[in-house]
């Protein structure tokens with residue numbers, strides 16, 4: 001989908017008009033450092049008094065001088081970064097870790113993300129040791145795919161699960177992503193203190209509301225429309241999904257209506273790393289940070305903040 005810089009800037013304007021403190025995670029389709037518009041947006045957000053945190057993901061393949069230039073412009077105290085490690089594609093792993101260290105030493109809350117592929121467990125242990133020595137959180141995701149027709153994460157063996165549990169940065173993510181605990185019926189801040197915006201400015205309680213497109217059965221009208229033109233059927237489906245939306249933030253009549261209390265999750269799974277931290281229990285069991293993906297356990301602050309010096313908590317949810 002093409003990126004519209006003007007729309008991106010207008011969405012930022014509208015977000016900054018909201019009467020709330022903001023922690024923002026930008027989901028970027030391409031590489032962040034290849035877009036000056038994205039960099040300008042993050043720099044602007046990072047200096048705004050309403051913004052407590054702004055983060056994004058990157059593969060850090062650009063040169064260190066360009067990373068430094070960006071860091072010079074941003075408000076580091078509000079900046080977060082998720083760096084994806086594509087070790088099968090990059091030639092210079094030491095150079096990669098050197099760039100991560102540069103970001104870490106400047107004070108941004110940076111983490112390195114990696115996928116828990118069963119045949120990479122030795123590398124995972126080595127990367128975790130390296131990053132722990134640097135004080136950088138190493139954040140694993142579950143492998144979501146098939147190997148020899150075995151669908152993961154269900155196909156992880158007990159031993160592999162044990163390994164992952166020890167290497168996941170937080171137990172919450174291990175349970176939700178690897179064990180696939182169901183959030184259904186559990187209290188969640190989606191629509192109360194958390195919202196999801198797509199790149200058109202459409203506002204949803206959470207990304208799963210947007211994804212319902214794939215879940216909703218086609219109704220009679222769609223089936224009828226599909227006989228004449230599949231595009232009509234798809235348009236009907238899109239309209240049904242948009243009924244789950246609160247509206248478009250770019251619409252001048254738009255009013256964000258947050259619910260008075262958390263909602264009970266209607267879905268059987270929540271597997272997005274950004275979204276699953278919206279569950280209410282995360283606020284009681286963990287500290288959230290300016291980097292949406294990084295949480296650390298309450299009661300173990302001294303240990304975690306000592307080991308990972310850029311960790312600082314953001315204000316907790318009110319009870």
Ligand code: SF4
Nearest residue numbers: 183188206208265270
């Ligand atoms: S737990 Fe996940 S899927 Fe459920 S409401 Fe919250 S963010 Fe949405």
